[in-house]
Every structure is written in C-alpha cells, then in structure tokens.
Amino acid sequence: ELSIEEVKNEVAARFRLPGEVTLLQPYGNGHINDTFCLTCALGEGKTKRYILQRMNDDIFNSPKELMENVVNVTSFLRKKIIAAGGDPDRETLNVVPAADGGNYLEYKGDFFRMYIFIEGATCFEQVKQPEDFYNSAVSFGNFQKLLADYPADTLHETIVNFHNTVSRFRDFKKAVEEDVCERAENVREEIQFVLDREPDTHVICDALIQKKIPLRVTHNDTKLNNIMIDNETGKGICVIDLDTVMPGSALYDYGDSIRFGANTGAEDEKNLALISLDLELFDIYTKGYLEGCGGSLTKEEIELLPMGAKLMTFECGMRFLADYLKGDVYFKIHKPEHNLDRCRTQFRLVADMESKWEQMNAIVRKYSK
Ligand code: ATP
Ligand code: MG
Ligand code: MG
Known part of the structure; x- marks a missing residue:
C-alpha cells in the first residue's frame, strides 16, 4: 500500500504539471480504480485541479493497450469538440502525460494515469427520476x-x-x-x-x-x-x-x-x-x-x-x-x-x-x- 504522501510526492510529481502539487486526496465513489483529486498551484493564487488514478491491475492487465485506446479516442473527441466550438477541457477526458512523455506511468508495480479535472459538473450516483x-x-x-x-x-x-x-x-x-x-x-x-x-x-x-x-x-x-x-x-x-x-x-x-x-x-x-x-x-x-x-x-x-x-x-x-x-x-x-x-x-x-x-x-x- 502506498501512503498518500508517497502518491503526492513521488507519483503526482512524475506527471507534466504546470506547478507544485499543494493538495491531494482520495476522491469520488469509483469501485474499480483508486481515484485522487489533486490541486496544483499556478502562481498568483491561481490553481488547477487534476484527477489521478491508480489503475486496477486485477481487472485490466494490459495498461498499455487500455491507455492507447483512451488516448486515441479522447484525442479524436478533442478535435471534434474544438471544431464544433465546444470546450475540449470539459466535454471529453484529457490525458495528462507523464514527465517521460508516456500516457501513464509505473511506480513500484502500480500503474497511474492523470486527467484534467472537469470543473463545474457533477456525477450522480443513482437514477432518482x-x-x-x-x-x-x-x-x-x-x-x-x-x-x-x-x-x-x-x-x-x-x-x-x-x-x-x-x-x-x-x-x-x-x-x-x-x-x-x-x-x-x-x-x-x-x-x-x-x-x-x-x-x-x-x-x-x-x-x-x-x-x-x-x-x-x-x-x-x-x-x-x-x-x-x-x-x-x-x-x-x-x-x-x-x-x-x-x-x-x-x-x-x-x-x-x-x-x-x-x-x-x-x-x-x-x-x-x-x-x-x-x-x-x-x-x-x-x-x-x-x-x-x-x-x-x-x-x-x-x-x-x-x-x-x-x-x-x-x-x-x-x-x-x-x-x-x-x-x-x-x-x-x-x-x-x-x-x-x-x-x-x-x-x-x-x-x-x-x-x-x-x-x-x-x-x-x-x-x-
Ligand atoms: P466505476 O466504479 O464507475 O468503474 P472507476 O473506479 O472506474 O469507477 P471513474 O469512474 O473513472 O472510476 O472515476 C471515479 C469518479 O471520479 C467519477 O465517478 C467522478 O466522480 C470522478 N472523476 C473521474 N474523472 C474525473 C474528471 N476528469 N473530472 C472530474 N471528476 C472525475
Ligand atoms: Mg465510473
Ligand atoms: Mg470504471
């Protein structure tokens, strides 16, 4: 088990982020992956949030192929959304590359990936109406x-x-x-x-x-x-x-x-x-x-x-x-x-x-x- 400090200082720090990670905490109600939300300081008091996930390697045993699918589909969507005048940071997931250029990274045998956080939106757990x-x-x-x-x-x-x-x-x-x-x-x-x-x-x-x-x-x-x-x-x-x-x-x-x-x-x-x-x-x-x-x-x-x-x-x-x-x-x-x-x-x-x-x-x- 990695400590949250380790995820913040060793894992998050290995992604291409625009500033220092000031906060990282478990996030959401997913059942498959371990999801964290992190806040990155941009200077002048501004911040930007990201989603970091430890991918479930019991269920998905080929992170490389899985992430290739995700990157290919989301880049395609991003182009379409831009062409249609939409907001590509909110209308599709966007993969944040690791510092080594990969679309995910391995740390002590675990696989991690990062997405831009979709702000101003909520996901509902159950159909209520x-x-x-x-x-x-x-x-x-x-x-x-x-x-x-x-x-x-x-x-x-x-x-x-x-x-x-x-x-x-x-x-x-x-x-x-x-x-x-x-x-x-x-x-x-x-x-x-x-x-x-x-x-x-x-x-x-x-x-x-x-x-x-x-x-x-x-x-x-x-x-x-x-x-x-x-x-x-x-x-x-x-x-x-x-x-x-x-x-x-x-x-x-x-x-x-x-x-x-x-x-x-x-x-x-x-x-x-x-x-x-x-x-x-x-x-x-x-x-x-x-x-x-x-x-x-x-x-x-x-x-x-x-x-x-x-x-x-x-x-x-x-x-x-x-x-x-x-x-x-x-x-x-x-x-x-x-x-x-x-x-x-x-x-x-x-x-x-x-x-x-x-x-x-x-x-x-x-x-x-
Ligand atoms: P599931 O149990 O549905 O398979 P999972 O473990 O695969 O879940 P995700 O659905 O990818 O995990 O993410 C878990 C939760 O994190 C989401 O329900 C959502 O609340 C939040 N989340 C994931 N990605 C983003 C994002 N890019 N921006 C904002 N919130 C997000
Ligand atoms: Mg989900
Ligand atoms: Mg899932």
Missing part, C-alpha cells in the same frame, strides 16, 4: 455520434470477446457439461431457458461479421455515474470512465443500459413477480439515445435495438448461471445462490421482453422517423 435516465441516454448517444466515423477496428480488444454472445454460449455449455459443483441438477429449468434461445445468440455477432451493422466504438460501462452533468444546465456534458472502450456494436451499450436501467426490480431480487421491463423507461431511454445519436445509427441497427436489449440481458443471465455452475469464481457473491438469484431476474426480464416485443418495436419505430 426518469429525467436522469434520459440524460444518460442522450450523453451515451452523443458519444456514439461523435465517434461514428472513428475507425473502431484500430482499437484494442482489451477484454477479448466481451460481448461475443456466441462464445459466451459456448462457455456456458462447457460449464454445464463439466458441472464441477454438481449444481446442474438443481437448475435444469434455467439451463433449458438458455438452450432454447441458442439461435438468438448469433443475431448480433452474425450481423457484425456479415457487415450488416458497423463495428463501433463501445463504452461498455454506461452507468449514470459515468457521465458528468453540468451544474448550470443540468445536461450531460462528458462521458467519463473509458477503461472498457472497445470495438463492438452500438447495440451493446444501448442494450446493457436497458438491462440495468429499465428493470422494475433489483438485479438480485428473489421475488420474481417484481421483475419486469418498465416500458416507460424503455421509451425514455430509446428516445434519448436516438436523439443523442442524431442520425448516426443505420436503419439495421435501429431495427435491432429491441434485440440488443434482450440479448444483453440474456447474455448477462447466462454468465450468472455459468458462474453459479462453476462455483461462483467470477462475480463476487454476498450470499449463497446469489448468482442463481441474479440469473433468474435476468431470465425473467428476457421473458418479459419477449411478451412485450411488439410494444418495444413500436416504441423504437416511433423515434426512428
């Missing part, structure tokens, strides 16, 4: 729009096959066959639920391979608290937390947002009667996302939005079930059968989407004119 969910939809849609002409195939796939539902299905079947904890017998119904939907697992993967839909830059962690909301206007100004930026499909980001944001119940709710797709929230997110995308999605992608929502939910449930079968080795559990509870909510949500399929498609059509 539908408006919040709408705001995040517009922001992530806008992120997609700004990156619509980015060559997504040049990005590193830092987590290989992250949303490759076909390979996830293969992993799932292997977990069932191996059945290392002899749990399969208890969950025949859930296993059958997955097997019955095998044809669905190909839909997005095939569309990508056959180039029916484009490969895009995906964010892969589209939570409300990964958006900075302007304190004056209440509107989203910047998408942050780009650790999982990768090549993929726009349907992944949209679909995962619906999965966790438009469920009427909690992800581990035991009472499945409380689980359903909230069509009002589905409507609001779809409206915001398509507005934010501003015409950058293709007709084929838009038609597949309901499928994106269903498949991301299905894939997540399948991963929970596979992890239950493997003995809870990937997702942290807080009680016995936690992964089983989680898989059941996801499958209930999938089933509910199937029963509301026509309504979901009608909502998408309403906003795609």
